[in-house]
Amino acid sequence: MTKTFKTLDDFLGTHFIYTYDNGWEYEWYAKNDHTVDYRIHGGMVAGRWVKDQEANIVMLVPGIYKVAWTEPTGTDVALDFVPNEKKLNGTIFFPRWVQEHPEITVTYQNDHIDLMKASREKYETYPKLVVPEFAHITYMGDAGQNNEDVISEAPYPELPNDIRAGKYFDKNYKRIHK
Numbered sequence: 741m742t743k744t745f746k747t748l749d750d751f752l753g754t755h756f757i758y759t760y761d762n763g764w765e766y767e768w769y770a771k772n773d774h775t776v777d778y779r780i781h782g783g784m785v786a787g788r789w790v791k792d793q794e795a796n797i798v799m800l801v802p803g804i805y806k807v808a809w810t811e812p813t814g815t816d817v818a819l820d821f822v823p824n825e826k827k828l829n830g831t832i833f834f835p836r837w838v839q840e841h842p843e844i845t846v847t848y849q850n851d852h853i854d855l856m857k858a859s860r861e862k863y864e865t866y867p868k869l870v871v872p873e874f875a876h877i878t879y880m881g882d883a884g885q886n887n888e889d890v891i892s893e894a895p896y897p898e899l900p901n902d903i904r905a906g907k908y909f910d911k912n913y914k915r916i917h918k
């Protein structure tokens with residue numbers, strides 16, 4: 741993708757893959773002006789994936805975007821995207837229980853919302869684990885808004901490479917191997 745990001749509309753519908761400086765690899769999609777989907781490929785909760793997370797998404801100044809949300813697990817996330825520089829800064833605020841039992845969250849969360857809510861009551865919240873990191877964007881795709889094919893299956897090890905190699909989406913940004 742070669743476009744220059746200027747407006748909020750330039751950002752909405754964009755699909756990203758990026759690697760944090762701590763090595764954690766994430767895939768994230770600005771589905772529309774209040775919704776995000778994502779998949780986690782590397783790090784403490786690799787294997788987790790989520791659709792239709794409500795989020796606050798704003799443009800701070802032309803080409804710089806802030807996204808923030810709170811999850812059913814109690815995890816809070818704040819991301820600042822600077823796509824024209826292929827970078828972002830993210831801070832994840834993990835409740836203690838996610839650090840102690842990450843395996844509970846490593847799933848397709850949408851099918852297990854009740855388990856996330858029960859776990860956040862059952863286990864400890866504090867002290868939280870705060871993870872502030874810069875990330876380098878390794879892929880950007882213009883998926884269009886509300887495209888259900890972007891994040892539509894569990895992560896597998898070669899998935900980010902398949903996307904970067906152009907093997908995963910057709911010219912209409914539909915998944916090729918269904």
Ligand SMILES: C=Cc1ccc(O)cc1
Pocket residue numbers: 766768778815817819830832
């Ligand atoms: C916990 C979710 C999450 C999603 C994307 C990201 O960059 C950081 C955290």
